[in-house]
Amino acid sequence: MTATREHLSQAIINAGRFLYGRGWSPATSSNYSARLTSAEVLLTVSGKHKGELGMDDLLAVDMAGQSLEEGKTPSAETLLHTQLYRWKPEIGAVLHTHSVNATVLSRLCLSDSLVFADYELQKAFRGITTHESQVEVPVFDNDQDIVRLAARVQPWLDSHPDCVGYLIRGHGLYTWGQGMQDTLRQIEAFEFLFECELKMRALQAR
Amino acid sequence: MTATREHLSQAIINAGRFLYGRGWSPATSSNYSARLTSAEVLLTVSGKHKGELGMDDLLAVDMAGQSLEEGKTPSAETLLHTQLYRWKPEIGAVLHTHSVNATVLSRLCLSDSLVFADYELQKAFRGITTHESQVEVPVFDNDQDIVRLAARVQPWLDSHPDCVGYLIRGHGLYTWGQGMQDTLRQIEAFEFLFECELKMRALQAR
Amino acid sequence: MTATREHLSQAIINAGRFLYGRGWSPATSSNYSARLTSAEVLLTVSGKHKGELGMDDLLAVDMAGQSLEEGKTPSAETLLHTQLYRWKPEIGAVLHTHSVNATVLSRLCLSDSLVFADYELQKAFRGITTHESQVEVPVFDNDQDIVRLAARVQPWLDSHPDCVGYLIRGHGLYTWGQGMQDTLRQIEAFEFLFECELKMRALQAR
Amino acid sequence: MTATREHLSQAIINAGRFLYGRGWSPATSSNYSARLTSAEVLLTVSGKHKGELGMDDLLAVDMAGQSLEEGKTPSAETLLHTQLYRWKPEIGAVLHTHSVNATVLSRLCLSDSLVFADYELQKAFRGITTHESQVEVPVFDNDQDIVRLAARVQPWLDSHPDCVGYLIRGHGLYTWGQGMQDTLRQIEAFEFLFECELKMRALQAR
Numbered sequence: 001m002t003a004t005r006e007h008l009s010q011a012i013i014n015a016g017r018f019l020y021g022r023g024w025s026p027a028t029s030s031n032y033s034a035r036l037t038s039a040e041v042l043l044t045v046s047g048k049h050k051g052e053l054g055m056d057d058l059l060a061v062d063m064a065g066q067s068l069e070e071g072k073t074p075s076a077e078t079l080l081h082t083q084l085y086r087w088k089p090e091i092g093a094v095l096h097t098h099s100v101n102a103t104v105l106s107r108l109c110l111s112d113s114l115v116f117a118d119y120e121l122q123k124a125f126r127g128i129t130t131h132e133s134q135v136e137v138p139v140f141d142n143d144q145d146i147v148r149l150a151a152r153v154q155p156w157l158d159s160h161p162d163c164v165g166y167l168i169r170g171h172g173l174y175t176w177g178q179g180m181q182d183t184l185r186q187i188e189a190f191e192f193l194f195e196c197e198l199k200m201r202a203l204q205a206r
Numbered sequence: 207m208t209a210t211r212e213h214l215s216q217a218i219i220n221a222g223r224f225l226y227g228r229g230w231s232p233a234t235s236s237n238y239s240a241r242l243t244s245a246e247v248l249l250t251v252s253g254k255h256k257g258e259l260g261m262d263d264l265l266a267v268d269m270a271g272q273s274l275e276e277g278k279t280p281s282a283e284t285l286l287h288t289q290l291y292r293w294k295p296e297i298g299a300v301l302h303t304h305s306v307n308a309t310v311l312s313r314l315c316l317s318d319s320l321v322f323a324d325y326e327l328q329k330a331f332r333g334i335t336t337h338e339s340q341v342e343v344p345v346f347d348n349d350q351d352i353v354r355l356a357a358r359v360q361p362w363l364d365s366h367p368d369c370v371g372y373l374i375r376g377h378g379l380y381t382w383g384q385g386m387q388d389t390l391r392q393i394e395a396f397e398f399l400f401e402c403e404l405k406m407r408a409l410q411a412r
Numbered sequence: 413m414t415a416t417r418e419h420l421s422q423a424i425i426n427a428g429r430f431l432y433g434r435g436w437s438p439a440t441s442s443n444y445s446a447r448l449t450s451a452e453v454l455l456t457v458s459g460k461h462k463g464e465l466g467m468d469d470l471l472a473v474d475m476a477g478q479s480l481e482e483g484k485t486p487s488a489e490t491l492l493h494t495q496l497y498r499w500k501p502e503i504g505a506v507l508h509t510h511s512v513n514a515t516v517l518s519r520l521c522l523s524d525s526l527v528f529a530d531y532e533l534q535k536a537f538r539g540i541t542t543h544e545s546q547v548e549v550p551v552f553d554n555d556q557d558i559v560r561l562a563a564r565v566q567p568w569l570d571s572h573p574d575c576v577g578y579l580i581r582g583h584g585l586y587t588w589g590q591g592m593q594d595t596l597r598q599i600e601a602f603e604f605l606f607e608c609e610l611k612m613r614a615l616q617a618r
Numbered sequence: 619m620t621a622t623r624e625h626l627s628q629a630i631i632n633a634g635r636f637l638y639g640r641g642w643s644p645a646t647s648s649n650y651s652a653r654l655t656s657a658e659v660l661l662t663v664s665g666k667h668k669g670e671l672g673m674d675d676l677l678a679v680d681m682a683g684q685s686l687e688e689g690k691t692p693s694a695e696t697l698l699h700t701q702l703y704r705w706k707p708e709i710g711a712v713l714h715t716h717s718v719n720a721t722v723l724s725r726l727c728l729s730d731s732l733v734f735a736d737y738e739l740q741k742a743f744r745g746i747t748t749h750e751s752q753v754e755v756p757v758f759d760n761d762q763d764i765v766r767l768a769a770r771v772q773p774w775l776d777s778h779p780d781c782v783g784y785l786i787r788g789h790g791l792y793t794w795g796q797g798m799q800d801t802l803r804q805i806e807a808f809e810f811l812f813e814c815e816l817k818m819r820a821l822q823a824r
Contacts, residue, residue, distance in 0.1 A: 027330040027394040049391075100398060103325065104405045118725070120760055120789035121716065124645040130762045131788060142326055144336045170337060171326035185667075188645040192718060199722045201409055203819055233536040233600040255597075306604060309531065310611045348532055350542045376543060377532035407615055439742040439806040461803075512810060515737065516817045554738055556748045582749060583738035613821055 020051030029098035098172035101194035124189035226257030235304035304378035307400035330395035432463030441510035510584035513606035536601035638669030647716035716790035719812035742807035
């Protein structure tokens with residue numbers, strides 16, 4: 001194992017422990033990845049307990065999402081990861097989580113996107129410097145056909161170069177960053193905003 | 207103690223620590239079991255703190271729910287466990303938990319069952335491969351007469367061979383799997399869905 | 413220090429760590445006690461962090477609530493503890509906690525008592541064997557004059573020998589048991605019921 | 619490093635671990651400080667993970683908020699800290715946190731202040747001895763221009779010498795005390811009251 005792979009594996013394992021501990025990756029849901037090279041990505045294999053990942057629960061895939069390791073099956077959603085690494089060369093990590101609040105909010109949102117505004121915490125996202133900005137998060141309908149789902153995500157990415165994450169309805173969040181630290185910070189910020197938004201909605205109608 | 211019994215005892219003790227820690231087995235509620243043989247089940251004794259179970263807090267019962275160990279009283283709900291092991295030979299573990307959300311949702315549900323649909327996490331249940339399926343969870347009225355309660359559960363099991371769990375109103379959840387790992391994954395999935403469903407209901411009416 | 417005092421001190425310190433950890437004794441609120449003899453009670457001193465109690469943060473008081481240790485001031489609410497030990501000789505521990513849910517529910521309850529019914533967890537209270545019973549919990553208005561407050565509590569205790577706990581409005585819960593273990597089980601059961609009740613109320617009106 | 623600086627640094631690092639653990643300082647939000655001398659304040663540098671602060675993540679500033687250490691950038695909000703130390707010589711610590719509940723409640727509050735009344739826990743604030751008092755917490759509109767924001771805070775402080783904390787809308791809480799212990803107790807009390815208030819509002823309209 002190269003030093004890079006060992007380092008990135010450990011970063012993914014640690015991320016899993018954190019995200020599972022927060023309740024954001026329950027019941028073997030979620031998948032995580034990190035860029036190995038310009039042409040390869042390290043990704044979690046399918047169906048593992050995310051709080052108890054080991055070195056063997058990761059595999060390398062190419063940018064088309066094909067396994068580079070015999071006997072290991074990548075997550076069904078691999079293409080949603082590689083799509084992002086192909087979109088922007090500076091992306092070094094992608095986290096897909098599956099929290100109650102992301103699930104509920106994405107289902108309650110009947111339109112194509114959520115907009116967050118006037119939250120100081122928006123500044124936790126890359127490129128945002130004031131609460132007076134707006135963070136738009138698209139919500140795509142869930143689909144077990146990942147090729148078809150990726151084909152719906154791509155036009156949004158192409159037309160929104162500053163996009164910081166997206167939701168799949170009833171399914172969860174995708175976000176990314178230059179490294180694992182950045183990406184975890186964005187997860188925390190998203191989960192904070194999701195919880196705020198649900199509480200606001202519950203109380204605003206009164 | 208046989209190696210199997212020791213192994214299964216430890217699995218139950220660990221499950222208890224986890225489930226108590228999550229708040230799903232408060233105040234000595236809940237009971238857990240694992241299959242020892244085709245004719246015997248290992249089960250928690252009555253009234254213990256589920257986060258602090260010891261090897262002595264378990265006893266073997268036969269498939270009629272009778273204690274096989276002098277001086278140890280099985281949980282009053284033993285029959286609900288043995289009923290499941292008799293129903294399907296592949297069942298290796300049964301967990302009954304008692305969370306706030308299971309209690310509240312089962313009380314709010316005035317009909318005979320809850321239906322979960324369009325949640326990606328339904329795939330955490332054995333045999334489910336798409337969010338486009340429906341997971342139906344029956345809700346039985348609570349009853350201190352366990353023989354009578356079991357007699358109400360049996361026809362449902364007989365007519366729903368794919369059933370993955372059921373609720374007792376104001377009382378909690380029963381779910382099962384081939385091993386403890388599977389069963390814990392199903393508990394996590396159920397609790398996730400219960401929480402989603404309560405949040406959805408709170409917000410959908412607005 | 414006698415063996416009894418050392419043992420009870422440790423039980424109180426451990427209870428504090430647990431209760432603070434759960435968020436039920438925030439910001440130096442709450443007070444805890446255990447019976448030393450038929451005439452003396454061991455009690456937390458005023459104003460300490462309940463998750464970090466030490467052996468010195470406890471003092472002995474007589475049944476009139478007077479300090480038996482020079483230089484140590486018992487909690488202002490001492491009389492509410494000693495009142496209970498005088499009421500029933502079998503009471504060995506009293507816990508007063510201060511959770512968000514106890515605070516909110518006691519404020520929302522405009523009548524003189526709350527009634528819990530049809531919850532299986534009612535069986536966690538001493539003497540309750542079925543969910544078909546009713547657990548009535550009186551709610552007393554808060555009062556900084558503890559002599560006056562105790563005088564309002566006493567008639568209720570006298571007329572309800574099976575009382576398992578009471579609430580002070582906007583202030584918290586008092587419950588008791590033969591030992592610390594029993595009393596902690598009752599706290600968990602009360603907090604479970606408070607959370608259920610608040611969730612039921614939020615959703616039932618829909 | 620002087621003994622005082624080392625001691626205060628450790629107190630800030632520990633406070634960060636606690637506050638991050640509670641979810642009150644997510645995604646590198648928040649900033650904390652402690653008074654070094656009558657003219658200098660020790661403060662967190664900008665943009666660090668608050669649960670993983672190290673000795674190097676702190677810097678000394680003067681009472682005008684200017685860095686006294688080459689190469690280290692103080693938090694953008696430094697002036698809101700030094701303003702408080704200049705206001706009252708007895709203030710020894712200032713904590714700014716960023717919880718979901720503080721964010722939501724400050725946004726839902728359309729008037730200039732929140733008032734807490736009839737909560738026993740108000741007594742956790744310095745100078746409050748009864749639940750029959752009122753704790754008024756001003757809510758200032760968020761502003762990326764900290765000089766302008768501080769200029770709006772100052773008149774309130776001048777006219778409310780007993781003020782125990784304030785909110786910035788959609789942004790979080792500022793509170794203070796003689797030492798770190800005091801200030802953490804006030805944070806716990808505020809967060810308790812925020813959660814109570816949100817739950818009360820959700821249920822009172824029914």
